[in-house]
Amino acid sequence: MDMQELIAPFARIIEDICTPSAIRAVEAGGDAAPMWQAFDDSGFLDALVSEDLGGAGVSLADAAPLIVLLGHHAVPLPVGDTLIARALLTASGARAPAGPIAIATGAGATPFADVAAHTLLGSPQAPILASGDDPVNGGQALRPIGAVLRALLISGASARVMDMTVAYANARNQFGKPIGKQQAVQQQLAILAEQAVAARIAAAIGVRSGLPPHLADAAIAKHGASVAAAQVAAIAHAVHGAIGISEEYDLHLLTRRLHEWRLADGSEGYWAGLLGERRMAAAAVSTADYIRAG
Amino acid sequence: MFDALSLSALPPEDEALRPALRTLIAGAIADLPLHRRARSWQGFDAAFSRKLGQAGYLGLSLPKEYGGIGRGPFTRFVVVEELLSAGAPVAGHWIADRQSGPLILHYGTEEQRRFYLPRISRGEALFCIGMSEPGSGSDLASVRSRADLQKDGSWLLNGQKIWTTNAMHSDYMIALVRTSGTNEDRQSGLSQVIVDLTLPGITIRPIVDLTGDAHFAEVFFDDVRLTPDALIGEEGQGWRQVTAELAFERSGPERIYSSVVLIDAWVRHLDAAGRKDSATLRLVGTLTAQLAVLREMSLAVTARLVEGESPVVEASLMKDIGTGFEQAVPQLIGDDLASNPDEPVDAELYRTLLYVTHIAPSFSLRGGTREILRGIIARGLGLR
Numbered sequence: 001m002d003m004q005e006l007i008a009p010f011a012r013i014i015e016d017i018c019t020p021s022a023i024r025a026v027e028a029g030g031d032a033a034p035m036w037q038a039f040d041d042s043g044f045l046d047a048l049v050s051e052d053l054g055g056a057g058v059s060l061a062d063a064a065p066l067i068v069l070l071g072h073h074a075v076p077l078p079v080g081d082t083l084i085a086r087a088l089l090t091a092s093g094a095r096a097p098a099g100p101i102a103i104a105t106g107a108g109a110t111p112f113a114d115v116a117a118h119t120l121l122g123s124p125q126a127p128i129l130a131s132g133d134d135p136v137n138g139g140q141a142l143r144p145i146g147a148v149l150r151a152l153l154i155s156g157a158s159a160r161v162m163d164m165t166v167a168y169a170n171a172r173n174q175f176g177k178p179i180g181k182q183q184a185v186q187q188q189l190a191i192l193a194e195q196a197v198a199a200r201i202a203a204a205i206g207v208r209s210g211l212p213p214h215l216a217d218a219a220i221a222k223h224g225a226s227v228a229a230a231q232v233a234a235i236a237h238a239v240h241g242a243i244g245i246s247e248e249y250d251l252h253l254l255t256r257r258l259h260e261w262r263l264a265d266g267s268e269g270y271w272a273g274l275l276g277e278r279r280m281a282a283a284a285v286s287t288a289d290y291i292r293a294g
Numbered sequence: 295m296f297d298a299l300s301l302s303a304l305p306p307e308d309e310a311l312r313p314a315l316r317t318l319i320a321g322a323i324a325d326l327p328l329h330r331r332a333r334s335w336q337g338f339d340a341a342f343s344r345k346l347g348q349a350g351y352l353g354l355s356l357p358k359e360y361g362g363i364g365r366g367p368f369t370r371f372v373v374v375e376e377l378l379s380a381g382a383p384v385a386g387h388w389i390a391d392r393q394s395g396p397l398i399l400h401y402g403t404e405e406q407r408r409f410y411l412p413r414i415s416r417g418e419a420l421f422c423i424g425m426s427e428p429g430s431g432s433d434l435a436s437v438r439s440r441a442d443l444q445k446d447g448s449w450l451l452n453g454q455k456i457w458t459t460n461a462m463h464s465d466y467m468i469a470l471v472r473t474s475g476t477n478e479d480r481q482s483g484l485s486q487v488i489v490d491l492t493l494p495g496i497t498i499r500p501i502v503d504l505t506g507d508a509h510f511a512e513v514f515f516d517d518v519r520l521t522p523d524a525l526i527g528e529e530g531q532g533w534r535q536v537t538a539e540l541a542f543e544r545s546g547p548e549r550i551y552s553s554v555v556l557i558d559a560w561v562r563h564l565d566a567a568g569r570k571d572s573a574t575l576r577l578v579g580t581l582t583a584q585l586a587v588l589r590e591m592s593l594a595v596t597a598r599l600v601e602g603e604s605p606v607v608e609a610s611l612m613k614d615i616g617t618g619f620e621q622a623v624p625q626l627i628g629d630d631l632a633s634n635p636d637e638p639v640d641a642e643l644y645r646t647l648l649y650v651t652h653i654a655p656s657f658s659l660r661g662g663t664r665e666i667l668r669g670i671i672a673r674g675l676g677l678r
Contacts, residue, residue, distance in 0.1 A: 166675050183665075186672035193671055194615045197296050201594065202587045204301045223583040268580075273572055276579030283565035287557050288379035291586040 003062045006044075010066055013042050014073045020250045026076040032115050036100055039079050046096075048087035048211065055090070060211040064152055064204070071156025071261075074253040078102045078112035080149050085120040087211065088127040088145075097129065104130075105143040105265045111150070124212040144218035146265035148206035151225035154261050155203040157254045158196040158225075158232045164251060165192060165236045172241075185239060192235040199228035219275040220291075226268035229258040296674075299608055301590055302597035308365070308372045311351075315373060318349055319380045329646040331381025332555045335388070335548065336509045336653075338463055343386030343417040352391050353415025356399055361412025367599040371547055371592075378551035379558075385460055385509070390414045390421035392546065394468055397486075397539050401527030406488070410466075424455040424469030424489070424513060425536065431457075432666040434536060435480040439471040439515060441487050447522035449473075449487060451495075451515045459660070461511035462498045467491055470532050473525075484532035487524045494518070505652050537606060544609040544661050546596065549616035550588040552657050553623035556650045557581055559643050560627045567637055577630055581623065588616050607674030610667040617658040624651040 017038045026032045039045060047063050049055020067080040078100050085101040099117025104110040110119065122128035123141035139146075166189060169180030179185050202224025209217050233255040237244045244251045262268070282290055322342045323331055330337065346352050354369045356362025363369070370392070377384050395414045398406055413419035430436040439453025455461075455469060467489045475483030491498070495518040500508035527535045564574060595612050598605040628647055631639050658664045672678055 162675075166677065169677060180672075180677040183669070186677050187665060187668045189675060189677060190611075190614070190668035190671035193296065193675055194611050197299060197611060198587055198591065198615060201299065201301065201590045202583075205586065205590060208301065219579065220583045220586045223580070224587045269576055272576040272579035272583060274579065275583055276575030276577065277570075279561070279578050279582045280565060280570065280575065283561050286379055287554055287561065287582060287585060288375060288551070288589075291582060291589055 003058060003065065007065050007069070010042070010044055011069055011073075013038065013044075014069060014075060018073050018075050020253060023074055023076045023253055026115060029114075032077060032100075036077055039077065040098065045079070045082055046086055048083050049090045049096075050087075053090045055087070060084075060148075060213075061207045064207045067149065067152040068156035068159075068200075068203070071153035071158075071257070072160045074157065074160075074257055076112075076115065078116050080153060081112060081116075081120070084145060084149060084211070085118075085127070088120070088124055089129065092125065092127055094127070094129070101129070103139065103142055103146050103149065105139045105146040109260070109264065111260055111264045143265050144213050144215055145211070147218045147222035147271065148203070148213045150261040150265050151199070151203040151206050151221040154225040154229045154258060155196075155200045157258050157261075158199045158228055161232050161236045161251070161254050161258070162189075162192055162196045164254075165189065165239050169239055179239070188235050188239060192232055192239075195228040195231045195235075199225045199232070202228070216275060216278055219271040219278075222266060223268045223271040223275065226262040226271070229262040233258045296608060296611065298598060298603075298605070299591065299594040300597075302593050304368050304372060304593070308369045311369065311372050312376060314349075315351060315376050316380070318345065318351075319376060319382045323380055323382055326381070326383075328381075328555065328559055328642045329649050330383075332553075332646045332649055333507070334378050334381045334384055334555065335552060336385055336507060337381075337383025338385040338460060338509075339383035340386045340417075340420065340463070342383055343420070345417070346387065347415060347417025352387055352417050353395060353411065354391075356395050356411050356415055360399065360407050361415045362395075363415070367596045371596050375547045375551070378548060379554050381555040386420055386463070387414075387417050389423055389459065389464075390419060392548075393423060393539055394421035394466070397468065397535065398488075398526065400538075401486075401535055403523065405523060406526065410488075419466060420460070420464045422458050422461045422464040422467045422491075422511075424458050424461075424467045424471075426457045427454060428456050432663050434470060435484070435533065436477060437470055437472060437484065438477060439469065441471045441473050441485070441520060441524075443473065449520040449522075449524055451487070451489065451518040451520055453515050455513040455515075457501070457510045458513050459509055459511075461491065461513050462500050462508075464491055467513065468526065470536055473529050473532075481533035483530055484536075485529050486526045486532045486535055487520055488526050489515075489518065489520065489524065493520075503653070503656075505649055538604045540662060541599070541604050541606045541609045544613040544667075547589065547592050549613045550585060550592055550619060552617075552620040553650050553654070554585070556627060556646055557585075557623060559646060560630070563631075563640065563643055569634070569637065574630065577626060581626070584619050588612075588619055592616065607670055610662070610670040610674075613661065614658075614664055614667045614671070617664070620657045621654045624654050 046055035047058045051057035070080050081103045082101045086096040089096045101118045101120050102112045102116035103120045119130045121139040170178050172179050202221045206221025243249050351373050353362035354365045358364040398410050427437050441449040441451045473485040495516045497514040499512045501510040502508045591612050595608050
């Protein structure tokens, strides 16, 4: 499957069904079934399932742009989680259920738990499907996967926040000119752009080793994306002024997710500790050699 | 926005350069104490530069017909990465290899190429860059040094440059000067000229920095006669040429590895001390993760250069975030070591920490200040 040809149609589907008002409706507890059905009908949910099991057999790296788009449009359902969960389930010989699947990797809050029909626990090789009100603990072995997934979502949301914030700075007048003409604002937006790019590169590191990702790659990806998420959200809100924190303005659809995804599946501090442990185990190797080895 | 920056892999033939290069570097740094290796960028060793040239590690992106190696930016990435992460002294050939050579190849006449490029590739023609002047730092359009065209086709150069790295050790300077119009004309009327630093009328005074080193210099031009072929590129196009040149300077791995000798020494210290508490491991992991992302960003910009682009905005973005990291390193490592005051620290590690701490402000100054770079990024975002 040539993913490049599928990205644009997938983006159109999302734009059609995940309008800001539709997102708000799902978040308010409305019926998410029609939105889910549209994703299911699109055929993309089995993209990562191998071809002999009825999927498209796409690699995680090739499917990454699709997951980035989910973040970009603040899709309120666990579409990325389900993409991965279906691949893991079918590879282990199980059948993937029809509804949305959230991936849970610890005792903390699980993204999309409220709108998921199932929760994936266990390990990449032996995934376990839990449903309903089962306690959602026991997916620690899935944490690197969750981290890379969240990094991709953060990368997409950060790029969108950058675009929105730049557009706002060019449109909003204060002191007789657009605030984007103020050097102080420009300096802040430059940092936002740097962090958005860093998040994208970090997320790309996370998918380069395939599914499941190498632990060090997942750590680098989630650390970089989480650091960026906090900065991108903070600068975007500062530039937007008070309108940015109002419910009616769409910015929070993205920035609330940036914060949620930053904290999900281990924050930057968690992954730094884990990477640091591995780095110290190879203390004799230079830092340059260590990061090159991946 | 900035979608052109994506993960890129170094070609296997470039990766294959590492073992032989390491052997060469190991010989050069074997006797250098840690605090000398931490100077890498500023470490001047003409003999080592010539050795690199003879072994075929300079002039990497210059064509073979001009004595170069005929490879490209990816090859240079590998060589620079090896040199800087080992802490080898690179100042001798640094500017000629990464800026002056490509500039002469791009804008020079056939005669200029044949005259300068083979010697740059052999590590025998050392260059410095005359951009800043008193009163004009990042505001290069305000330079006042002037080369006036004489009736016989020669140029008469007067003025002053400052903060010129290693001018006192260099054979040539490529200077940005005004050749027509007045200061009011800003960018137009500026040109680049190659100045033979042995010419009469040139005075070079080293500027001692706060670490006691002298890498910068002031250079005075008093009625210096330049031959007609001193002009490089087109008269009046100096601004455009300089802007493109700075993309070479701003994007490479040199913008992330300035503090890496200190990081490695600190990791070895932690290992020897057996310190493994969670705060320590987090800091080790933070620096490792950040460097990994920055390296991929630098490689992504290098890939744009390989494609023949002049990624001015991307290179500025890379340099700003990269130098921010380089500057954070001595602060964080200093805090870490001094947060454990009962743990003995080797005197050489401490000296290295202090050196990097004191010189770190220069990381974001050389090659364009942070605020100017952010202005360039803002323009790339469509804000200006």
